[in-house]
Amino acid sequence: MKKKIVEVKNVSFSYGDNKVLENVSLYIEEGDFVGIIGPNGSAKSTLLKLMVGLLKPDSGNIYLFNKPINEFKNYNKIGYISQNAREFNKMFPATVEEVVAANIYTKGILPKRIKREEREKIDEALNIVDMDKYKERKIGNLSGGQKQRVFIARALINNPRILFMDEPLVGVDIESQNKFYSLLNKINEEFNITLIMVSHDIGVISNKVNKLFCLSNGKVYKHDLNKDMKINLKDIYGENMNILFHRH
Amino acid sequence: MLEYEFMRRSFVMGIIIAMIAPTVGYFLVLRRQSIIGDTLSHVALAGVALGMITNVYPLYTAILFTIIAAVGIEYLREKYENYAELSLSIVLSAGVGLASVLTSLGNTQGILSYLFGSLSLVSNKEIILVTALGIIILATILILYKKLFYMTFDEESAYLSGIPVKAINLYFSILVAVTIAISMRIVGILLISSLMILPVAASLIIANSFKKGLLYSIVFGVISVIVGLILSYYLNLASGGTIVLTSLILLIITIIKDIKK
Ligand SMILES: Nc1ncnc2c1ncn2[C@@H]1O[C@H](COP(=O)(O)OP(=O)(O)OP(=O)(O)O)[C@@H](O)[C@H]1O
Ligand SMILES: [Mg+2]
Numbered sequence: 001m002k003k004k005i006v007e008v009k010n011v012s013f014s015y016g017d018n019k020v021l022e023n024v025s026l027y028i029e030e031g032d033f034v035g036i037i038g039p040n041g042s043a044k045s046t047l048l049k050l051m052v053g054l055l056k057p058d059s060g061n062i063y064l065f066n067k068p069i070n071e072f073k074n075y076n077k078i079g080y081i082s083q084n085a086r087e088f089n090k091m092f093p094a095t096v097e098e099v100v101a102a103n104i105y106t107k108g109i110l111p112k113r114i115k116r117e118e119r120e121k122i123d124e125a126l127n128i129v130d131m132d133k134y135k136e137r138k139i140g141n142l143s144g145g146q147k148q149r150v151f152i153a154r155a156l157i158n159n160p161r162i163l164f165m166d167e168p169l170v171g172v173d174i175e176s177q178n179k180f181y182s183l184l185n186k187i188n189e190e191f192n193i194t195l196i197m198v199s200h201d202i203g204v205i206s207n208k209v210n211k212l213f214c215l216s217n218g219k220v221y222k223h224d225l226n227k228d229m230k231i232n233l234k235d236i237y238g239e240n241m242n243i244l245f246h247r248h
Numbered sequence: 249m250l251e252y253e254f255m256r257r258s259f260v261m262g263i264i265i266a267m268i269a270p271t272v273g274y275f276l277v278l279r280r281q282s283i284i285g286d287t288l289s290h291v292a293l294a295g296v297a298l299g300m301i302t303n304v305y306p307l308y309t310a311i312l313f314t315i316i317a318a319v320g321i322e323y324l325r326e327k328y329e330n331y332a333e334l335s336l337s338i339v340l341s342a343g344v345g346l347a348s349v350l351t352s353l354g355n356t357q358g359i360l361s362y363l364f365g366s367l368s369l370v371s372n373k374e375i376i377l378v379t380a381l382g383i384i385i386l387a388t389i390l391i392l393y394k395k396l397f398y399m400t401f402d403e404e405s406a407y408l409s410g411i412p413v414k415a416i417n418l419y420f421s422i423l424v425a426v427t428i429a430i431s432m433r434i435v436g437i438l439l440i441s442s443l444m445i446l447p448v449a450a451s452l453i454i455a456n457s458f459k460k461g462l463l464y465s466i467v468f469g470v471i472s473v474i475v476g477l478i479l480s481y482y483l484n485l486a487s488g489g490t491i492v493l494t495s496l497i498l499l500i501i502t503i504i505k506d507i508k509k
Contacts, residue, residue, distance in 0.1 A: 052408055054407070054408065075408075080400075082404050082405070088402070089280075093452060093455040093457060094397070094459065096354075098457060098459070101394075105394065106394075106395065107410050137455075158409075
């Protein structure tokens with residue numbers, strides 16, 4: 001059996017009086033490529049934030065690598081790209097290289113000089129996401145899809161075991177989406193990095209992932225998608241399926 | 249000009265302030281917190297007034313007040329992240345209100361020199377204090393540079409990468425407070441936030457990396473202060489205002505050059 005790498009057990013979460021997740025349980029295994037779908041406001045981002053430790057559950061437990069999340073200190077092992085990662089000021093003066101390098105040596109008080117080894121790591125990470133030609137570019141001048149690639153490079157620099165991505169493909173055209181998915185497949189299969197990705201595009205993501213969680217009314221529904229014969233959700237839910245009509 | 253002791257002193261102090269104000273301002277602007285400068289400087293005014301009526305050295309009371317306010321603002325920012333501006337306005341009002349009440353309570357004639365800045369009053373004691381604090385501020389920002397960059401660009405990811413975001417934010421607010429308190433002697437309470445922002449605004453137009461952005465901000469700040477001090481001496485103008493107008497002109501030149509490109 002594969003190792004459980006993320007486990008959510010009986011988790012509930014509210015913002016004030018607004019209960020958005022109710023007694024949710026799920027697990028993710030090493031090497032999975034997980035899709036999380038659900039209508040707007042169905043707490044997809046909230047679930048992701050709980051899993052990386054940005055939010056604390058009201059009740060229930062979350063485990064990363066079999067460790068309770070509050071004891072988890074091995075930050076390098078997870079990468080997270082938030083839904084609003086791209087919403088920084090376009091004028092923000094930072095090069096692609098600076099953004100990627102930010103994720104090196106984040107511990108300790110005294111700064112360390114970035115050595116040649118790290119420079120090579122930056123180049124390598126940018127190379128993987130096919131952004132090596134943009135090293136000196138100002139991050140604000142890149143397209144949405146290019147920015148996402150840079151953020152993935154920033155996460156890759158620490159050799160993470162899990163990469164959480166919150167709607168990385170919003171506003172990215174089809175061609176770039178396909179390229180992005182082949183990048184994700186490479187990361188998933190070659191580097192064996194577990195991927196957890198929130199998306200709105202059920203049709204596309206259900207063909208790419210091997211596990212799909214669907215959030216709705218505070219509950220999670222799981223669909224196991226066999227990797228060899230991927231089921232198109234459209235077959236299950238009917239031709240005119242869209243997120244709103246996707247009921248359980 | 250430099251044969252006068254007080255001019256030498258103001259140059260030393262001016263250059264230190266010209267380096268720390270835009271440095272601190274750079275991070276504030278990029279985190280969209282540039283109004284904090286205004287808020288804290290009004291609180292500093294209340295501190296100065298208290299110092300004057302209680303016969304305590306006003307710089308000390310100003311530093312104390314601004315630190316309390318800065319820590320309070322940081323606390324509110326975390327608590328009401330959607331109402332950050334509101335909390336700034338509240339603290340600003342409190343500062344102005346307190347300042348005007350305190351001013352009416354005793355002999356605060358000298359307060360005008362704090363409002364607009366004044367060169368002739370800079371004492372040796374002040375220069376030592378400002379130099380020491382200035383070095384501490386610059387040194388720690390240099391040490392925390394990479395972490396501050398990460399936090400400024402993406403606070404959530406910085407936190408997840410293990411950076412002690414809360415502690416650094418708190419420390420940074422204290423730096424902002426101290427910067428404002430020690431800058432008010434030269435540029436004046438009403439103009440400090442301009443010195444924190446105008447050089448940065450000019451820098452952002454031309455900078456294409458974070459490092460250069462910081463560097464240009466400091467260069468613009470130092471040029472503004474040096475040119476401003478010289479002009480104010482020879483033309484007999486208020487120093488703070490001349491410095492700020494100089495940095496404004498630098499900003500305008502940068503904008504025009506950028507448009508022409
Ligand atoms: N910081 C917050 N404070 C209060 N309520 C919040 C906060 N963030 C989210 N919510 C509420 O929690 C619910 C779930 O939000 P969440 O952002 O997790 O949904 P989502 O599925 O990611 O939506 P979207 O598809 O729009 O990104 C929503 O009803 C939202 O209004
Ligand atoms: Mg979301």
